[in-house]
Amino acid sequence: MNTLLRIDSSLRLKDSYSRRMGDYFVKQWKLKHPDGAILKRDTARSMIPHLTQQTVDAFFNEDLYSEDLPLSDKMIEELSQSSEILIMCPMYNYGIPSSLKAYFDLIIRTKKTFTYDHGITGLLQNKKAHIISVMGGVHSVPGGKNPLETHLTHILNHLGIKDINYFPLEGTASPEQLSDKTKATEVLIFKHLH
Numbered sequence: 001m002n003t004l005l006r007i008d009s010s011l012r013l014k015d016s017y018s019r020r021m022g023d024y025f026v027k028q029w030k031l032k033h034p035d036g037a038i039l040k041r042d043t044a045r046s047m048i049p050h051l052t053q054q055t056v057d058a059f060f061n062e063d064l065y066s067e068d069l070p071l072s073d074k075m076i077e078e079l080s081q082s083s084e085i086l087i088m089c090p091m092y093n094y095g096i097p098s099s100l101k102a103y104f105d106l107i108i109r110t111k112k113t114f115t116y117d118h119g120i121t122g123l124l125q126n127k128k129a130h131i132i133s134v135m136g137g138v139h140s141v142p143g144g145k146n147p148l149e150t151h152l153t154h155i156l157n158h159l160g161i162k163d164i165n166y167f168p169l170e171g172t173a174s175p176e177q178l179s180d181k182t183k184a185t186e187v188l189i190f191k192h193l194h
Contacts, residue, residue, distance in 0.1 A: 002036040004029055005082035009043045009100035010090045010134075017172050017182070018088035018134040024186055025086055025132065025167070028193040039078050043099035050098075051105040059109050072106040076113060084128045085161070089148050091135040096151060104155050113159050122160020129156050129164045130192075132185075136173035146170065165192055 006026060010016040026038060049055075049068050058066040079085065089096050107113055114122045133148040140146040145153065149166050156164055169185045172178060 002033040002084065003039060003082045004033075004036060004084045004086055005039045005041065005078055006086045006088075007041045007043065007100070007103070008045075008088050009097040009103075010088065011044050011092075011097065011099075012090075013044065016090070017169055018090045018132055021132045021134070021167065021169055021182075021185060021189070022086060022088040025130065025189050025193075028189055029084075029086075032193050039082060041075065041078060041103070043097070043103050048099055048102040048106060050102050055106075068106060072109065075103065075107050076109065079107060079113070079124055079127075079159075082127065084130065085156075086130045086132070087152060088132045089134070089152060091133070091139070091148055094147065096148060108155070108158065120158060122158055125160040125162075127161050127163070129161050130167065131164060132167045132169065132189075134169045134172060136171070138170045140168060140170060167192075 004026070006022060008019055008022060010018045012019070030036065030038075048071070052066070052068070054064075055066040055068045055072075058064040058069055089100060092098075110116065113124055114120055131149055131152050133146055135146065135148070145166065146168055149168065153164055167185055167188050169181060171181055
């Protein structure tokens with residue numbers, strides 16, 4: 001069975017472009033996979049703690065404990081169960097939301113999601129990822145990725161995920177063109193899923 005893990009990170013719980021695009025993606029994904037399962041992780045609704053020295057020490061020493069380990073294990077299990085991962089990422093201050101960074105800090109764990117026995121090898125292979133990036137300005141290089149896509153690609157590759165699709169929505173600060181830009185992103189999603 002196909003399982004999609006949806007990861008939201010917009011601090012806007014209403015009127016969020018990334019959440020709206022995520023809803024559209026999930027609707028189209030369900031049409032393609034009517035028996036598929038959807039898992040949800042919302043880093044804004046359920047705040048994820050920032051990494052601490054105690055947690056890092058517990059990552060590397062099984063005799064140590066951190067109160068963040070059960071959450072880390074649960075989120076890694078969600079990733080492991082999923083065949084596809086959908087990440088909605090708005091740009092805040094030229095980077096990814098801090099809550100999404102905290103998420104990745106807790107799931108990037110040696111012997112759990114990657115190993116470096118003979119160079120770095122991601123352990124979450126054979127999965128697809130989809131990135132919906134939303135920015136007020138236009139930051140893409142012609143023919144290239146925008147900064148959010150580049151950052152998330154490095155992280156996903158580290159985890160072993162190489163099959164990545166990109167659905168940018170840029171220029172949301174210009175309302176006069178927003179309808180056309182939103183439609184263009186929806187068309188990209190539709191064509192990919194059908």
